[in-house]
Amino acid sequence: MVVKEINKYTKYGTSGKFGKFGGYYVPEPLIQPLRELIREYEKVKKNREFWRLYKSCLKEYAGRPTPLTLARNLTKISGGAEIYLKREDLLHGGAHKINNAIGQALLALKMGKNRIIAETGAGQHGTAVAMVGALFGLKTEIYMGAKDVERQNTNVFRMKLLGAKIHVVRESSMTLKEAINQALKDWVASFETTHYLIGSVVGPHPYPTIVRDFQSIIGQEVKKKMAHPDVLVACVGGGSNAIGFFHPFLDESVRLIGVEAGGDGKKGAATLCEGEKGVFHGMYSYFLQHDGQICETHSIAAGLDYPGVGPELAFLKECGRMEVVSVCDKDALKAFHLLSRLEGIIPALESSHALYYALKLAKSMGNNEKVVICLSGRGDKDLEMVIGSGNMK
Amino acid sequence: MASIRKTIEKRKSLIAFITAGDPNFEWSFRYIKAIADGGADVVELGVPFSDPMADGTVIQSSYRRALISNVRLPEILAFVKEVKKSINIPVVLMSYCNPIFTIGLEEFFSKAEKSGLDGLLIVDIPVEEIEEVSMLSKEHEIENIMLAALNTPEDRLKEISEYSTGFIYLVSTYGTTGSSPSALVGSKIREIKKTIGHTPVCVGFGITERRDVRKMIMSGADGVVAGSILVRIIEKYGESAAPVLRRKVRSLKEGTENFKYSKEVGVDDYDI
Numbered sequence: 055m056v057v058k059e060i061n062k063y064t065k066y067g068t069s070g071k072f073g074k075f076g077g078y079y080v081p082e083p084l085i086q087p088l089r090e091l092i093r094e095y096e097k098v099k100k101n102r103e104f105w106r107l108y109k110s111c112l113k114e115y116a117g118r119p120t121p122l123t124l125a126r127n128l129t130k131i132s133g134g135a136e137i138y139l140k141r142e143d144l145l146h147g148g149a150h151k152i153n154n155a156i157g158q159a160l161l162a163l164k165m166g167k168n169r170i171i172a173e174t175g176a177g178q179h180g181t182a183v184a185m186v187g188a189l190f191g192l193k194t195e196i197y198m199g200a201k202d203v204e205r206q207n208t209n210v211f212r213m214k215l216l217g218a219k220i221h222v223v224r225e226s227s228m229t230l231k232e233a234i235n236q237a238l239k240d241w242v243a244s245f246e247t248t249h250y251l252i253g254s255v256v257g258p259h260p261y262p263t264i265v266r267d268f269q270s271i272i273g274q275e276v277k278k279k280m281a282h283p284d285v286l287v288a289c290v291g292g293g294s295n296a297i298g299f300f301h302p303f304l305d306e307s308v309r310l311i312g313v314e315a316g317g318d319g320k321k322g323a324a325t326l327c328e329g330e331k332g333v334f335h336g337m338y339s340y341f342l343q344h345d346g347q348i349c350e351t352h353s354i355a356a357g358l359d360y361p362g363v364g365p366e367l368a369f370l371k372e373c374g375r376m377e378v379v380s381v382c383d384k385d386a387l388k389a390f391h392l393l394s395r396l397e398g399i400i401p402a403l404e405s406s407h408a409l410y411y412a413l414k415l416a417k418s419m420g421n422n423e424k425v426v427i428c429l430s431g432r433g434d435k436d437l438e439m440v441i442g443s444g445n446m447k
Numbered sequence: 448m449a450s451i452r453k454t455i456e457k458r459k460s461l462i463a464f465i466t467a468g469d470p471n472f473e474w475s476f477r478y479i480k481a482i483a484d485g486g487a488d489v490v491e492l493g494v495p496f497s498d499p500m501a502d503g504t505v506i507q508s509s510y511r512r513a514l515i516s517n518v519r520l521p522e523i524l525a526f527v528k529e530v531k532k533s534i535n536i537p538v539v540l541m542s543y544c545n546p547i548f549t550i551g552l553e554e555f556f557s558k559a560e561k562s563g564l565d566g567l568l569i570v571d572i573p574v575e576e577i578e579e580v581s582m583l584s585k586e587h588e589i590e591n592i593m594l595a596a597l598n599t600p601e602d603r604l605k606e607i608s609e610y611s612t613g614f615i616y617l618v619s620t621y622g623t624t625g626s627s628p629s630a631l632v633g634s635k636i637r638e639i640k641k642t643i644g645h646t647p648v649c650v651g652f653g654i655t656e657r658r659d660v661r662k663m664i665m666s667g668a669d670g671v672v673a674g675s676i677l678v679r680i681i682e683k684y685g686e687s688a689a690p691v692l693r694r695k696v697r698s699l700k701e702g703t704e705n706f707k708y709s710k711e712v713g714v715d716d717y718d719i
Contacts, residue, residue: 077573077575077576078573078575079544079571079572079573079576080500080571080573081500081501081570081571081594081596081618082573082593082594082595082596082599082607082618083501083594083596083597083598083618083621085573085596085599085603086596086598086599086600225507226497226511231498232498235498235500238500239500239622239623242501242621242622242623243620243621243622243626244621245621330549331548332544332545332548332549333543333544333545333548333571334498334545335498335500336500336571341545343545343549345519345546345549346496346519346520346545346546346547346548346549346550347496347497347514347519347545347546348497348498348545
């Protein structure tokens with residue numbers, strides 16, 4: 055029953071709704087640009103040549119397919135299930151963001167746009183967009199909150215090196231949510247020449263669907279290597295690595311677990327765990343909010359520091375297909391260190407959230423079972439943050 | 448009941464926007480009286496929201512001031528009730544979806560009706576999602592106002608018109624509130640009037656001077672909405688803003704009056 059319902063809404067639905075989540079709740083001037091995007095994407099979806107080009111860029115430029123690594127030492131220590139890592143950290147740029155950036159940049163070229171704009175939180179998406187902007191000769195401008203600019207300085211420099219122009223956003227929270235606000239405002243005025251390259255499965259229809267489709271390569275590759283994992287675990291901010299990882303497995307009997315950022319005990323960003331339904335950034339979904347106002351969030355991982363979540367994930371949670379938990383800053387840091395020491399892999403703080411929960415879970419599982427974690431990015435960008443947290447022993 | 452639509456149909460109208468409770472309800476009340484004194488035909492009150500994606504910095508800052516004073520939608524509805532007692536022109540609320548959805552549509556409309564609210568404009572709700580709002584607004588006798596854009600095609604305009612029981616609010620630009628009107632707005636007004644005929648069309652975003660008002664009216668608009676310019680006065684003059692607002696509204700209102708729709712003026716002169 056559940057699976058049938060999921061099929062109805064997430065596989066074949068083109069209305070932009072996942073159950074009652076999603077849609078395009080935007081002021082009228084944005085409707086035509088979105089409809090143009092819907093039309094163009096519908097065309098592209100059936101265009102084999104487009105997907106061939108996308109796949110070849112992923113292979114030649116981004117470094118796909120990525121390995122599925124058995125983490126032997128972690129497995130030994132946990133004493134339970136086998137722990138596997140889907141290595142998105144090995145991609146060009148150091149995170150899964152490039153999958154979507156390549157796809158949407160090709161889409162922008164198809165639509166005849168010569169400029170791309172994007173928001174970025176941690177700077178991973180911004181970097182991916184700056185890379186494809188350089189690669190395809192598209193004028194690239196990135197909106198980034200002042201607070202994020204400060205804590206992700208290296209990525210800012212990387213984007214500049216790659217030729218992108220950075221707009222530092224100083225409105226209210228000065229983080230990802232403001233960056234999206236400003237990018238949307240830019241797009242309302244510039245859509246004729248500009249494609250807004252959203253970095254997660256959030257925003258108005260058709261973005262949650264487009265980004266999911268471009269990220270589903272993650273789960274497809276896992277499926278090719280391992281037909282029957284028992285549990286998939288991914289971190290969830292906006293949710294693009296999670297949905298890309300989960301989507302090809304929706305019909306399988308696999309547990310899907312989304313791990314949100316619990317924050318520091320005072321403030322967090324665990325939207326699905328603690329949020330309420332509402333409308334923000336053009337979508338009906340769950341949001342951290344108070345009295346109808348959107349809250350400011352906190353996470354040690356800039357990429358999870360967002361008060362909303364993609365509508366498809368909201369739907370999967372609502373109908374019980376996906377479990378949701380949260381992991382706090384401190385525990386994520388523990389997992390960060392553990393993976394570095396035991397496997398020689400420095401994970402992104404975002405992915406460290408998923409890692410922590412998966413390790414705990416693996417202990418309680420049998421030796422014949424398999425847990426796969428989406429290691430969505432590498433941790434180089436987080437070194438300053440980790441040093442600053444006083445957590446370097 | 449002072450119907451918005453009837454008001455606009457009777458005379459070319461000036462709709463004056465300020466944010467409810469900016470910077471607090473007490474001052475806001477005085478501003479509204481000044482606006483009504485100045486000759487505004489309709490008062491439009493913004494419901495503050497943390498993330499107003501259609502608004503420029505001026506209105507966004509006014510929302511922040513109101514939010515700091517703890518101005519939220521339930522209090523605004525109580526405020527509207529007070530306002531309605533002291534002015535006799537229609538009052539419209541302009542809100543984003545989220546504050547209304549938080550209260551719940553049914554409860555919002557029943558409270559809104561009790562407050563005497565005349566009209567509602569939800570900025571970020573498209574026609575695809577308007578059905579329930581439309582039904583409830585009819586049931587509670589609140590006129591529905593919907594946005595149209597310069598790039599809204601004809602079939603969609605017709606649909607928007609059907610749901611706009613108050614008026615159609617044409618957004619004059621591809622920017623946010625406070626950006627200058629596009630040169631295309633005149634021809635769009637005429638296109639809308641030709642396509643849908645009956646529903647009044649008011650133009651807003653970036654209206655700052657009497658001549659902007661006049662331009663829009665001469666292009667065939669039934670009314671004009673001025674917002675950011677008034678909010679800027681509040682930001683600048685604070686407690687003593689009321690007389691300045693009154694003068695500004697009077698000046699803008701003059702843009703809707705005392706002229707003839709004549710060939711000599713040349714409607715198209717303003718449509719470069």
